[in-house]
Amino acid sequence: MNLRDKLSNGTRLMPGVDLRSAAGRRYRYLVTEYSNELGTELTEPEKALVRQVSSLQLRIEQLQGRLVQGEDVDxxxxxxxxxxxxxxxxxxxxxxxxRAIL
Incomplete structure (x- = not known):
């Protein structure tokens, strides 16, 4: 199974990244929830968009957490x-x- 297959079937969401960390688990959770919101059998562009939205959400949460802890944040x-x-x-x-309308 090559990397593209692993990305497509969800076994490797981010090549070279250990998704067992707290941030990795949160990312996996967000990908799952956003994917479930769209339903089954997502197209590759939809999967890519879900990963982008999940990454942005994770980064926003990280920055907000730093802000709440009193750290300087842009x-x-x-x-x-x-x-x-x-x-x-x-x-x-x-x-x-x-797509649902079609």
Whole structure:
């Protein structure tokens, strides 16, 4: 089984990354939840979009956690990431609704 197959069937979400860490487990959870929201048999572009949305969500959560702990965080970065996350999430939902209509 090659890397593309492993990515496609979900056994390797991120090559070279140990997904057993706290961040890795959270990423896997987000991918699963966003995928479940869209339903079964996602297309490859939908899977890629789910991974992007999950990565953005994880990064936003990490930055928010640092902010709550009193660390200096670039507020502009959080705003940019949140905006990008919202756009990608809307794309994910629009694409799914469009496919459902067909």
């Amino acid at each position: 507020a502009d970065q959080i705003i940019r990431l949140a905006s990008e996350h919202r756009q990608r999430n809307c794309e994910k939902r629009r694409g799914h609704r469009f």
